[in-house]
Amino acid sequence: MRYFGQYESPLGLITIQCDELGITGIWFETHTTRPEDLGTQEQDFPLLQQAKGQLEQYFARQRHEFTVPLSLYGTVFQRQVWRALMSIPFGETRSYQDLAEQIGNPKAVRAVGSANGRNPISVLIPCHRVVGKNGQLSGYAGGVERKQALLELEGVLPLSK
Known part of the structure; x- marks a missing residue:
């Protein structure tokens, strides 16, 4: 199961996607992402909230490393x-x-x-x-x-x- 939420960053709208284990995608609004591939919109899912919080800290120059878990899907x-x-x-x-x-x-x-x-x-x-x-x-x-x-x-x- 995948979940997604959105975050309005200083550089534009960001879509954040995760599964039960970690973040699977972060895309700026100019990326092409098929809505049917995003999963269920769930702004309050804990991993999405954690990623959003860390991105807010990054853009505020208060974070240099990310600790939110990632789920990497690729070769x-x-x-x-x-x-x-x-x-x-x-x-x-x-x-x-x-x-x-x-x-x-x-x-x-x-x-x-x-x-x-x-x-x-x-x-x-x-x-x-x-x-x-x-x-x-x-x-x-x-x-x-x-x-x-x-x-x-x-x-x-x-x-x-």
Whole structure:
């Protein structure tokens, strides 16, 4: 059984989804998510409330790590990449090449990029901390402007005017 709720973040509406064990998805309103895949709307489900609270703290610059449990659904390779993403500290970035090397597969840069793009749990699994080798902000399912805003919030980039 899956449940979902919504949270109005400083960067727009976020949909949070969970099962009985953990968070399964966090999507900005620009993501394409089929409503029939979300489950039952239940704003007060404890895991959804915990995730919302931690996101509120994050956006208020009071939280640098998330402790809400996650339920990862993906291929073995995708889950490996997502776990590597979770090891990138708040306020730091890595390149796709760095991640490929971290998982012991330095030639898998494109596959790492693909797995990064399929990350269903935005912000908590910080795919926004991955940048091009030259530091360029590239692709983000929530939009590059949100990626920039998240990196600004974390102090990686100077605040834009």
